[in-house]
Amino acid sequence: MSDIHGPKETKAVVHFCPQCGSASVSGSTKEVIVPEGMVRCAACGWAGTRGMLASLEFGHEFASEEDIAKTLMRDLRGLIASDAGSVFAKFLLKWGFLVQPADSKLLARYLAAIARETLGAIIKERAKIDKERVEHGRTRN
């Protein structure tokens, strides 16, 4: 993202766990279902009120969290199609997922699936990294 903010900039607050610093505490994830008015950290299990969370305010130009997710996916799809498209096409042709001459619609379908699964893998790995960081923090304490 750029540092230049346009007139549509909105303020958003990202919350972090006060115990381990993980951002996996917003109410948007399914693992974070707790009694009304309470929040739980998906990384270390800490639970408390929203007011107890550490928070960071930042400006962005997205209309909603869904908009952020869509933009993230569009960005990754663009990168895979432009920068990595020929690499994946070579792989798909080599192993018979595509045949010469390559069907561009079929290639686009594979690239969209690769982007979708890649983003899912990045998000899952990030959650694992957060959990590991908490576990390492505990062994040092």
Ligand SMILES: [Zn+2]
């Ligand atoms: Zn935590």
